Amino acid sequence: MTSNIDTKTAGYGALLLRLSLGILFLAHDGLKFFVFTPTGTEHFFASLGLPGWFGIFVMLWELAAAIALIFGIWPRLAALLIAPDLIGAIVMVHIHNGFFFTAKGGGWEYPAFWTIALIALALIGDGPCTLLPTPGRKAT
Numbered sequence: 001m002t003s004n005i006d007t008k009t010a011g012y013g014a015l016l017l018r019l020s021l022g023i024l025f026l027a028h029d030g031l032k033f034f035v036f037t038p039t040g041t042e043h044f045f046a047s048l049g050l051p052g053w054f055g056i057f058v059m060l061w062e063l064a065a066a067i068a069l070i071f072g073i074w075p076r077l078a079a080l081l082i083a084p085d086l087i088g089a090i091v092m093v094h095i096h097n098g099f100f101f102t103a104k105g106g107g108w109e110y111p112a113f114w115t116i117a118l119i120a121l122a123l124i125g126d127g128p129c130t131l132l133p134t135p136g137r138k139a140t
Helices: 010-047 053-071 075-097 109-124
Strands: none
Touching: 010 053, 010 075, 010 109, 053 075, 075 109
């Protein structure tokens, strides 16, 4: 199999993907903090049958992932570690709402794409402007 990847610009694609994923997590976490509030997030998680404190844990997890992705702190690892957050959102919240995210309660299309983008970043590499490359990996 031949590769047609442009090695001169591929790293910048990884950087763009990493930054956009990090900014999205920052916005997603901000929604939980500023709109739903930490208390509301706890209540929502409890309504799913999960411990309420897990909502706060997820908020912190998403904030840590956002910071790691934006600043390039072990980005490949950060992408892999936050992907289960979105898989959980699909399974626990969105799967029964249908495919399209415009459905009431939001469908599973958007978190599924977001999960795939995180896995793609983990496969592609950290990209340039990485503060701490993922251990055992060379920054691209």
